[in-house]
Amino acid sequence: MSPTGSHPPMFQATARVRRKQLAERAAQWFFGFMAAALIVPLVAIIAYLVVKAWPSLSWEFLVTNPRGGGVRGGIWSALVGTVYLVVFSLCVSAPIGVLAAVYLNEYARDNWFTRTVNLAVVNLAGVPSIVHGLFGVGAFVYALHFGRSIISASLTLAIMTLPVIIASTKEALAAVPMAFREACWNVGASRWQTIRGVVLPNSISGILTGVILQVSRTAGETAPIMLTGVTIYKAFDGGGFFLYAPTEQCMALSMHLYYIATQASGAAPSLPYAIAVVLLALVLLVNAVSIVLRVYLRSHKKW
């Protein structure tokens, strides 16, 4: 018998190989379909909202204040209120969250204290937002006498976002290989020198992405702020950006949407959709910024 007699010709598919190829293709299509299916709801939501909102949408709508109890005019003061809340709350939660995460990831040893803090972070992240709102009422509005104000609402939002910022920052720091830290320690660098010289520069993209993603979450929340500092309507004469003092109540897009959609009478049918479009656009804009930032910083990745 010749040596090749019992073998099929080389590089020709056997039945087993064909089966494998079929399974490979099937798996690829199946997973691909699932991934594509994610896009459908997003596109559907946006298309539906924009079509419904179309009669109300205009530049005027964006930059004029609501009038007549909110059912007429634009949404400027609500948009500004949301920006205030987001900026103030992140000013509090981002530094505390990032610094706490640096401590937990870079300094803390594995002991009962660290474990307690980590447990607290995980549990805090799971607390429903309405409970955060009630806590904010008790702690900031009454106990600390901040009243129903932007301060109270922002602090409530800050407490809500803090655990998520800590978690995402820890993840970004943990992505920096341990070998880099050891190499620095080996040459006699202190922990802080190592953090400043190597760890932070290489995790800043992940840290910033985590923080920025909290903007969209903060902007969308209604429950915690409606109890602590957001009002359903406030009349303004002038425009501009500096509409509120931090000790005042403000309007916010999410609350405005809720109010117009469920409580107010006499609003144009397209109005709630238009508010939703603006809120969604704000969130998507921030997400886009974070994606661009991530892509930019990743292209500068150093290992």
Add this chain to the structure above:
Amino acid sequence: MAAPKRIEIQDLRLSYGGREVLHGITLDVEANEILAIIGPAQSGKTSLLRCMNRMIDVIPEARVSGTVKVDGVDVRSIRNVCELRRKIGMVAPLPVGLPLSIYDNVAFAPMQAGVTGTAELDVLVERCLRRAALWDEVKDRLRTLGSKLSGGQQQRLTIARALSHQPEILCLDEFSIAIDPITTARIEDVLRELRSEMTVVMVTNLVQQARRLADRTAFLLNGDLIEIGPTEAVFSDRPARRETYDYVQGLFG
């Protein structure tokens, strides 16, 4: 000729979470010698080095007993561990190019130790890179990333970095795994020269490298120090212990 002792290790025991990996090691490292530590994998060579510059502290489950003295001072009594680590240059077995420029990789330690003069740093960086036999390959691209160098180049960068803080003791852990024989020979020459300035402890899997370089050789096996002695004795036909003969002759197992 009783040379002064740089490192004195007394009955050093180390365990990771209850599993003892060093069972009472006692050895001295004399000033300005090259001491080679040989032994198969899992014999505790790297752990022994980590005990010297207290990098063992980084491993949470590690428990150390016994003493390691560097220049007569028990390392565990040292408050400023950064000072100790600057005194000991450590070359880790896996090459690590920090995600900094090649220049900054070498200048990192002196800068953190307070050297700021550009001219001074330039001189230092060039000297360290030359000693690590890397200068000629990277002198035109010192600003490119050290982490993008090839494995062998990163390993030499690691050596340059270990020399950058002007240590008095240099510990090399498998410094030549990814380096070609010719470059290795150049680095070995440098190590021989460095002997006049510093004490060298090198862990190596290449027993012939120990034979070429070391004044004395220690043979570690499964966490026990089997034998330490002049290299000629360890590599002779009659070392003190049978296991040593078998290992260096490649008859093991």
